[in-house]
Amino acid sequence: DAGVTQSPTHLIKTRGQHVTLRCSPISGHKSVSWYQQVLGQGPQFIFQYYEKEERGRGNFPDRFSARQFPNYSSELNVNALLLGDSALYLCASSQLAVADTQYFGPGTRLTVL
Amino acid sequence: QQQVKQSPQSLIVQKGGISIINCAYENTAFDYFPWYQQFPGKGPALLIAIRPDVSEKKEGRFTISFNKSAKQFSLHIMDSQPGDSATYFCAASRPGGSQGNLIFGKGTKLSVKP
Secondary structure (H helix, E strand, O other), X not given: OOOOEEEOOEEEEOOOOOEEEEXXXXXXXXXXXXXXXXXXXXXXXXXXXXXXXXXXEOOOXXXXXXXXXXXXXXXXXXXXXXXXXXXXXXEEEEOOOOOOOOEEOOOEEEEEO | OOOEEEEOOEEEEEOOOOEEEEEEEOOOOOOEEEEEEEOOOXXXXXXXXXXXXXXXXXXXXXXXXXXXXXXXXXXXXXXXXXXXXXXXXXXXXOOOHHHOOOEXXXXXXXXXXX
């Protein structure tokens, strides 16, 4: 079975632009969570979606938004990019809404210039 | 109360030695404690996880020890190999619903010398 897939792998944007990151969960998994990992730090929770509904939101500004589609894939959108948004964005999938047994994708490396 | 504190920040171990990484938490509502391994440029991979109803869990060379009263848990890597060189993260979560997300420690960079 394929693992969690994310696209694109790398992305370079300039301040003020908008970005959309995509994630496909493991087949059969209905929950997708997004995390931001700044270099040298642990991942930080942004959003969780389960069955297309937002189930949790971390301490991130409203510039960050997400959605989940009927096939359980997900998009993370970030508006008005700041230099500080440069990070590895990770998507994790799990079968249930609870956080246990989350499987991470390879991430999207976003660089904001 | 939401923090997970991880130590040491970096660790150098000789091949064949035991690597020990420690984590401490404050929120007694946490009920799931996984460890993740991350190689450069890759996403974290789940290694092993434990719940508070057991004090130890072993999978191959990896063992989690859990001390509920001290609110601490640790990862032991036996017979450490150069291929184990990676960054290790402990994490914790509390029961489901809107709060069902993982809170990670800051990571430990492990180097295993041949």
